[in-house]
Amino acid sequence: xxxxxxxxxxxxxxxxxxxxxxxxxxxxxxxxxxxxxxxxxxxxxxxxxxxxxxxxxxxxxxxxxxxxxxxxxxxxxxxxxxxxxxxxxxxxxxxxxxxxxxxxxxxxxxxxxxxxxxxxxxxxxxxxxxxxxxxxxxxxxxxxxxxxxxxxxxxxxxxxxxxxxxxxxxxxxxxxxxxx
Amino acid sequence: xxxxxxxxxxxxxxxxxxxxxxxxxxxxxxxxxxxxxxxxxxxxxxxxxxxxxxxxxxxxxxxxxxxxxxxxxxxxxxxxxxxxxxxxxxxxxxxxxxxxxxxxxxxxxxxxxxxxxxxxxxxxxxxxxxxxxxxxxxxxxxxxxxxxxxxxxxxxxxxxxxxxxxxxxxxxxxxxxxxxxxxxxxxxxxxxxxxxxxxxxxxxxxxxxxxxxxxxxxxxxxxxxxxxxxxxxxxxxxxxxxxxxxxxxxxxxxxxxxxxxxxxxxxxxxxxxxxxxxxxxxxxxxxxxxxxxxxxxxxxxxxxxxxxxxxxxxxxxxxxxxxxxx
Numbered sequence: 001x002x003x004x005x006x007x008x009x010x011x012x013x014x015x016x017x018x019x020x021x022x023x024x025x026x027x028x029x030x031x032x033x034x035x036x037x038x039x040x041x042x043x044x045x046x047x048x049x050x051x052x053x054x055x056x057x058x059x060x061x062x063x064x065x066x067x068x069x070x071x072x073x074x075x076x077x078x079x080x081x082x083x084x085x086x087x088x089x090x091x092x093x094x095x096x097x098x099x100x101x102x103x104x105x106x107x108x109x110x111x112x113x114x115x116x117x118x119x120x121x122x123x124x125x126x127x128x129x130x131x132x133x134x135x136x137x138x139x140x141x142x143x144x145x146x147x148x149x150x151x152x153x154x155x156x157x158x159x160x161x162x163x164x165x166x167x168x169x170x171x172x173x174x175x176x177x178x179x180x
Numbered sequence: 181x182x183x184x185x186x187x188x189x190x191x192x193x194x195x196x197x198x199x200x201x202x203x204x205x206x207x208x209x210x211x212x213x214x215x216x217x218x219x220x221x222x223x224x225x226x227x228x229x230x231x232x233x234x235x236x237x238x239x240x241x242x243x244x245x246x247x248x249x250x251x252x253x254x255x256x257x258x259x260x261x262x263x264x265x266x267x268x269x270x271x272x273x274x275x276x277x278x279x280x281x282x283x284x285x286x287x288x289x290x291x292x293x294x295x296x297x298x299x300x301x302x303x304x305x306x307x308x309x310x311x312x313x314x315x316x317x318x319x320x321x322x323x324x325x326x327x328x329x330x331x332x333x334x335x336x337x338x339x340x341x342x343x344x345x346x347x348x349x350x351x352x353x354x355x356x357x358x359x360x361x362x363x364x365x366x367x368x369x370x371x372x373x374x375x376x377x378x379x380x381x382x383x384x385x386x387x388x389x390x391x392x393x394x395x396x397x398x399x400x401x402x403x404x405x406x407x408x409x410x411x412x413x414x415x416x417x418x419x420x421x422x423x424x425x426x427x428x429x430x431x432x433x434x435x436x437x438x439x440x441x442x443x444x445x446x447x448x449x450x451x452x453x454x455x456x457x458x459x460x461x462x463x464x465x466x467x468x469x470x471x472x473x474x475x476x477x478x479x480x481x482x483x484x485x486x487x488x489x490x491x492x493x494x495x496x497x498x499x500x501x502x503x504x505x506x
Contacts, residue, residue: 145396148279149286150453151472152268153400153427154487156275156288157442158449170234170243170258171472172277173266 002033009037148172212313213304215329215345222350224254229383230322230373231261236366236470246383255384269386276386278393285393290400307446310334310418311341319344321353322370331447336360337416337494338448339471349375357471357489366471366489400425400440409505410439410454416497418445427453443488443498450488450498457483468492475499 004021024030152172229246241263247256253272260266267278273290307313316328326344333340344354353370402425405411412421420443427438439454457478465476465485475495476485484502486495 150487152277152286152288153440154451169268173260173268173279174236174241
């Protein structure tokens with residue numbers, strides 16, 4: 001298992017074994033090894049500025065996080081365990097990471113292990129990791145009149161208008177795009 | 181006037197009879213599929229009027245909606261009662277949309293009246309391959325006890341839909357579109373509603389403003405796939421082409437038509453608009469606003485814009501599946 005942990009720290013761990021390594025990190029001895037390897041790696045790379053312990057600050061930040069009463073996760077409904085690729089994995093891993101010393105790099109290690117092209121994965125997998133697109137990154141250069149015309153056409157011809165009711169037509173004139 | 185009341189009454193009675201037939205007896209679990217079918221039926225048969233709040237991200241607006249069948253035609257009027265007085269009237273195959281801020285009246289004319297397909301058993305079957313349909317608890321919306329219906333997606337290519345259904349009429353009184361993080365992206369909530377014979381014909385009369393403005397008239401007609409030089413292959417799982425149309429603007433500001441392809445998984449709807457890029461090349465569109473995603477892709481001298489109530493990743497996958505035929 002130490003080899004797997006070492007591989008994880010070095011960014012060489014295969015995605016398929018991530019879940020297994022993640023589970024093993026619950027053991028104090030493995031977690032200690034993980035912290036040691038992280039420090040060794042940081043020292044070898046001369047990253048002295050990362051050698052301080054930020055776990056207290058991270059834990060405090062987690063405490064301040066609001067409790068989210070969200071609908072049941074997809075995995076609970078489908079019975080599909082998404083630990084290896086999904087949000088659950090990241091959340092659990094982050095909590096473990098915060099509990100160990102000097103592990104600010106962990107998030108980056110984990111991220112580097114996730115598939116780089118989520119869209120391709122979605123195309124071939126029925127249950128897939130959600131792709132979160134921050135609104136701040138969004139751009140819209142469609143002229144307003146063209147946008148409204150297209151939304152109106154979309155709503156007029158969409159079958160979901162039949163199921164969801166005509167009130168959806170209001171999207172075409174919503175102030176979101178109307179710029180009132 | 182008499183015809184209106186008679187038609188309204190007959191439709192209400194038929195609706196009630198159908199509900200009574202499928203209504204589970206007391207103490208029996210509600211079949212979510214039966215309830216979903218009832219929702220689809222009521223959306224095209226029920227006369228109703230009400231006030232609803234539309235919420236999209238931080239934006240919230242209140243509108244009034246009235247829907248009835250008049251002289252053999254479905255008529256629906258929505259007026260936004262906050263901010264500028266925007267208004268939409270759908271009457272049979274014609275939709276008018278008045279935008280006072282731009283003094284613009286968009287008139288969309290369909291060539292066929294079959295714009296509102298009912299959920300068929302086949303569609304319902306397909307739907308369940310991509311959504312888990314289940315009932316939730318009871319809730320109160322606009323003074324009515326509603327049955328909650330939840331459609332959870334089986335993958336990350338679509339959103340969850342939470343519906344609050346008034347069980348005797350099947351009318352949706354509240355809906356929420358929810359992403360995988362559990363965030364409500366968009367919602368419609370009735371705050372007041374009346375059904376059947378209480379709906380006044382007067383409420384369907386368009387405002388004087390709707391008769392004015394700079395008129396942009398658009399005619400769309402359905403075409404066959406073989407008529408188009410565009411194909412869509414390898415759509416995301418569950419999505420199918422529903423119809424293909426050509427849109428024509430009159431009077432034409434330019435000489436090109438716009439191809440409009442409607443795609444759906446039975447619940448989520450996506451439109452693809454393909455048109456020549458023209459001289460004024462615009463930047464790429466890659467946007468998510470509430471539940472609506474928009475993504476554009478340049479294909480030679482054409483631009484394809486994908487728009488729909490799906491995650492942005494799904495819009496991208498659909499855009500990538502568009503091909504120009506030789």
